[in-house]
Amino acid sequence: MDYDLFLRYGPSLLRGFGMTILCWAAGTALGMLIGFLLALARRLPIPGLSWVLRAYIEVVRGTPFLVQLFLLYSGGPFIGIRLDATTAGIVGLGIYGSAYFAEIFRGGFAAVPKGYVEAAESLALPPGAILRRVVVPTMLISILPALVNMMIILTKETVVLSILTVPELMYEAQTMAAETFAAFETIFVMALFYWLLVEVVSRLGRRAERKLTSHLTQKAGAVS
Amino acid sequence: MTDVTASPIAGSSPEDRPMITISHLSKSFGETQVLKDINLTVHKSEVVCLIGPSGSGKSTLLRCLNFLESYEAGEVRMEGRLVGYTEGFPRRKMKNRELRALRREVGMVFQHFNLWPHMTAMENVREALVQVKGLPLEEATAKAEAMLTRVGLADRMHAHPSRLSGGQQQRVAIARVVAMEPHVILFDEPTSALDPELVGEVLQVMKDLAADGMTMVVVTHEMGFAANVADRVAFLDGGHIVEDGPPRQVFHESSEPRVRQFLQTYHERNSF
Numbered sequence A: 001m002d003y004d005l006f007l008r009y010g011p012s013l014l015r016g017f018g019m020t021i022l023c024w025a026a027g028t029a030l031g032m033l034i035g036f037l038l039a040l041a042r043r044l045p046i047p048g049l050s051w052v053l054r055a056y057i058e059v060v061r062g063t064p065f066l067v068q069l070f071l072l073y074s075g076g077p078f079i080g081i082r083l084d085a086t087t088a089g090i091v092g093l094g095i096y097g098s099a100y101f102a103e104i105f106r107g108g109f110a111a112v113p114k115g116y117v118e119a120a121e122s123l124a125l126p127p128g129a130i131l132r133r134v135v136v137p138t139m140l141i142s143i144l145p146a147l148v149n150m151m152i153i154l155t156k157e158t159v160v161l162s163i164l165t166v167p168e169l170m171y172e173a174q175t176m177a178a179e180t181f182a183a184f185e186t187i188f189v190m191a192l193f194y195w196l197l198v199e200v201v202s203r204l205g206r207r208a209e210r211k212l213t214s215h216l217t218q219k220a221g222a223v224s
Numbered sequence B: 001m002t003d004v005t006a007s008p009i010a011g012s013s014p015e016d017r018p019m020i021t022i023s024h025l026s027k028s029f030g031e032t033q034v035l036k037d038i039n040l041t042v043h044k045s046e047v048v049c050l051i052g053p054s055g056s057g058k059s060t061l062l063r064c065l066n067f068l069e070s071y072e073a074g075e076v077r078m079e080g081r082l083v084g085y086t087e088g089f090p091r092r093k094m095k096n097r098e099l100r101a102l103r104r105e106v107g108m109v110f111q112h113f114n115l116w117p118h119m120t121a122m123e124n125v126r127e128a129l130v131q132v133k134g135l136p137l138e139e140a141t142a143k144a145e146a147m148l149t150r151v152g153l154a155d156r157m158h159a160h161p162s163r164l165s166g167g168q169q170q171r172v173a174i175a176r177v178v179a180m181e182p183h184v185i186l187f188d189e190p191t192s193a194l195d196p197e198l199v200g201e202v203l204q205v206m207k208d209l210a211a212d213g214m215t216m217v218v219v220t221h222e223m224g225f226a227a228n229v230a231d232r233v234a235f236l237d238g239g240h241i242v243e244d245g246p247p248r249q250v251f252h253e254s255s256e257p258r259v260r261q262f263l264q265t266y267h268e269r270n271s272f
Helices: A003-041 A049-062 A065-079 A085-111 A114-122 A127-164 A169-180 A183-217 B058-065 B096-103 B121-131 B137-150 B166-178 B196-211 B223-229 B247-252 B257-270
Strands: B020-029 B032-042 B047-051 B073-078 B106-109 B184-188 B215-219 B232-237 B240-245
Touching: A003 A049, A003 A085, A003 A127, A003 A169, A003 A183, A049 A085, A065 A085, A065 A127, A085 A127, A114 A127, A114 B106, A127 A169, A127 A183, A127 B121, A169 A183, B020 B058, B032 B058, B032 B240, B047 B058, B047 B223, B058 B073, B058 B184, B058 B215, B106 B166, B121 B137, B121 B166, B137 B166, B166 B184, B166 B196, B196 B215, B196 B223, B223 B247, B232 B247, B232 B257, B240 B247, B240 B257
Parallel strands: B047 B215, B047 B232, B106 B184, B184 B215
Antiparallel strands: B020 B032, B020 B073, B232 B240
């Protein structure tokens, strides 16, 4: 292996990795936000709304991410949406993730025991407080593994952004490979970077899970 | 045998105005009519027990009183205010804000406690004090602690529900309701999910509340509690109130065969 290559290309690979993390974090946050709002909106008793939102989810889940990105980036200008490559990448990732996150949140809402909400309603808690203080904390416990799983999947979907010339890790690695013909080294290093990101995400996920479920497993002093 | 109060506002002074007036209340789940022309009045500081076989409509009736269940016909009035619907015809459902104003006066204790599992006992009691009454956090905390002390849980207030026994959880749930200073408390089979040895501690808290003059409507299978604490007992069967009167009358002098038969099985089961 030619280690000299990494000295020369290290800085650009690291920049690319930074860009990957930025796009992933922003895209995931956007996807979760849209997904949460979608799941919430589907619970509103507005005729037809749930059907429309379900159609959105099915279309997004039913088409490849690559196609969606092209539609957004190249087709966007025809309907007045003109985005630079990085913004298009983040928005695209957000839309793609939102459909999956919406389904995860929908399941989470359904899994909250009805009695918790009834207790809150009978105490006259306002709907916003019920959502924030009772429903979301309860559902997070059951959906956290699925959320982390989707976040991990999205780390690897960021490679597709390279075709929009977003200067993320895949793009930088391809440049390196094209300039040096060192295909194996490039791919090896790239894999390491993605693995590192996934490992960090899943560790953080496990830590969050432990924290959220501590009240279910804690060793209390006295149990009568 | 039922107490019919058809006039929407019976009496004018607050003292003789009934706490709860149920008139001609009917409710269906799909094709099945579960409540049929229910009439019942509950006065201030009265303890009314609803008894009867499973599926007789007791819990549904109770849940109509704070509009956790909607009803189609008749009306429920809480201190004169129509529950769940706006006055006038055709009637429309109340706005959430109005329903919440009404529910501030009506507490409910559930069979399965329904404590929020991610909050400690104290946080469970404090939550509505902050979110609904708008108390500052410190004041709400002090009040929550005082309430838990009152139900005998001073040493367990920082435990999460999963670390509490069923009896303790139900006492937290009662403290959570009483802290809001409601005018009425509805109990939906509060001891049915408890191990027999834990029933007593919950009934004791309820007896104390009754002694303090709290207006209570209690769906229960605890005939001892109904006989000793209730001012009135209403027996439901098939969605009707079959008998309504003082416990002595319902338990010992009822001429209704269904009431006698129901109580007979109770006597047999409890006298091994």
